[in-house]
Amino acid sequence: MKNVLFTLVLFIMTAMCANSQNQKVLVVYYSWGGNTRVVAEKIKAQLGADIVEIVPETAYPTDYSECVAQARKETKENFRPAIKTKIDNLGDYDVILVGTPNWCSTIAPPEATFLMENNFEGKTVALFVTHGGGGLSRCETDMRKLAGNAKFLKSVVFAGSSVASSDDDIAKWLKEIGLK
Numbered sequence: 001m002k003n004v005l006f007t008l009v010l011f012i013m014t015a016m017c018a019n020s021q022n023q024k025v026l027v028v029y030y031s032w033g034g035n036t037r038v039v040a041e042k043i044k045a046q047l048g049a050d051i052v053e054i055v056p057e058t059a060y061p062t063d064y065s066e067c068v069a070q071a072r073k074e075t076k077e078n079f080r081p082a083i084k085t086k087i088d089n090l091g092d093y094d095v096i097l098v099g100t101p102n103w104c105s106t107i108a109p110p111e112a113t114f115l116m117e118n119n120f121e122g123k124t125v126a127l128f129v130t131h132g133g134g135g136l137s138r139c140e141t142d143m144r145k146l147a148g149n150a151k152f153l154k155s156v157v158f159a160g161s162s163v164a165s166s167d168d169d170i171a172k173w174l175k176e177i178g179l180k
């Protein structure tokens with residue numbers, strides 16, 4: 001009887017410590033200038049989640065105007081650049097939090113490649129975007145097309161200039177989508 005009681009208490013305590021549905025969360029992001037990385041790292045810290053950065057095979061130009069010119073061309077042509085990042089154990093995760101800068105009103109091409117290359121069936125996906133004034137633009141709609149039959153949760157956006165002080169808004173969002 002004592003053993004049963006002990007197991008029960010242990011079970012309840014574990015359930016209380018884990019996120020509400022005890023789900024395994026992976027943060028996957030692309031960042032060119034660092035803003036999206038700041039948000040991704042904060043999410044990782046708040047949830048104790050795993051994190052993976054998407055790295056393109058060929059880095060984008062470090063010059064802003066050159067990068068914008070390339071991004072414009074790629075987004076117009078729906079070009080999907082090759083990425084170095086392969087996530088072999090995506091199947092281990094229940095929830096994938098996908099982070100991208102808003103590039104030309106949509107998700108950055110390397111993040112689009114990640115979404116295209118992986119199967120999200122049975123997964124729950126939520127998007128976080130950093131932007132320079134355009135907000136979510138078409139990021140969520142385009143992400144949904146690429147992630148196929150996943151279950152989608154509410155997206156969140158952060159102005160690039162506000163990422164350093166985004167902790168409370170991140171916490172609020174994570175609570176809203178049931179991860180905290």
Ligand SMILES: Cc1cc2nc3c(=O)[nH]c(=O)nc-3n(C[C@H](O)[C@H](O)[C@H](O)COP(=O)(O)O)c2cc1C
Pocket residue numbers: 030031032033034035036037064067068069071100101102103104105106130131132133134135159160161
């Ligand atoms: C190539 C490129 C295209 C961009 N296009 C947009 C855009 O269409 N709308 C917008 O609001 N911000 C745009 N931005 C600004 C970025 O979304 C913003 O600075 C973001 O926080 C950058 O994230 P990062 O530092 O993780 O790369 C663009 C930036 C770059 C480099």
